[in-house]
Amino acid sequence: MRSLPFLAALLVAVPLLTGTAARAEDKMTIVAAENFYGDLARQIGGSNVTVTSILANPDDDPHLFETSPSTARTIADAKIIIYNGADYDPWMDKLLSASTSKDRTTIIAADLIGKKSGDNPHLWYDPATLPAIAKTLTADLSKRDPANAAHYEANLKAFQTSLEAIDKEIADVKKTYAGTEVTATEPVFGYMAEALGLKMLNYDFQVALMNDAEPSATQVAAFENSLKDGSAKILFYNSQVTDEATTRLLDIAKQNKVTVIGVTETEPAGQTIQTWFGGQIDAVQKALVARTQ
Incomplete structure (x- = not known):
């Protein structure tokens, strides 16, 4: 089996391409309910996005999470929202319904891979989930920022290649x-x-x-x-x-x-x-x- 050093070398060998560097105020704002989806967003968006992950502390029990006014404000300002669905993070549905936006994209992992309420909600461990989110996010970023579409596509390819090593x-x-x-x-x-x-x-x-x-x-x-x-x-x-x-x-x-x-x-x-x-x-x-x- 390939070891962790192999994976680290792979990531170094295929650096993320970030396209034209964006000013802080021009960066696309992405909010991920869970930090692994936030990591995915950073790998795809590179320096052209600002990513905030709501559940990010590995020492906390995600099931005990409670929202706050600051969480609601963070979501209200986001252009792209990524969350799990399948009843894993139901607080996201409540926050989104309280803050509507015509220009916001919502990416729900469960919807992309056909999971529903009652299914095992730990979808990120399904090998189909992350590639589906990455592809959907790349398409949305490319639509919003066509000048950097080639760079988002290159980052997607690098991400897919790294997951192929894990699939092996x-x-x-x-x-x-x-x-x-x-x-x-x-x-x-x-x-x-x-x-x-x-x-x-x-x-x-x-x-x-x-x-x-x-x-x-x-x-x-x-x-x-x-x-x-x-x-x-x-x-x-x-x-x-x-x-x-x-x-x-x-x-x-x-x-x-x-x-x-x-x-x-x-x-x-x-x-x-x-x-x-x-x-x-x-x-x-x-x-x-x-x-x-």
Whole structure:
């Protein structure tokens, strides 16, 4: 598999093109509900855009976020809005309905890949999501700023190329480890686990926990047994959300030598989409290698 140094070299080798440098007051204003969508916007728009990400602190639980007047003002001034949808960030719908604008473009990830309320809302881990947003954003920026259309297209190509390297890593894991059983406390990494060919156990438990519901005694027992009997080779957990149930499962996993991998709902500070995803996929690959040796 290609490692993180490879991905970093790829990004350095294909620098983003920014076109004619824009003055601060002339830059396109983009607001992203989540910081990974903000990172995408910066990679496509380069120095011709100003990007604000609302959910940006990797130490915060996104589910506890509350809007403020400053958040509303930030959205009101934006030319382009990017958010997840599928009930992940319902506060965005409320803010947008309170601040209408004829000249504003709204890009909703769920709409682009055909997801709806009730589906797993952690759409950024679906390999189809980021390319769809990038393509839509490029088209809108090119329409608004035709003088720099070629540069937005070049940035799109560079972004797509970097994701192709990650897709290759995903395919390599799937080729070798398809069907390997894993589990998770929440379905945060679900789309990526599916892309990797992994078989996810205890999904009903995960949905209950995600929705702040109490898993049934049967679901809890099945989850614990999958850790104790060796069925689950990896336990994924949301490292931004800690509670008594999660702590208990982590302890059981460690006692039974099940590899534990933390995943996040926010892009970690100092990383890019590419290094963030690449690091998590590398962690999965290393865990699977260790389990088969």
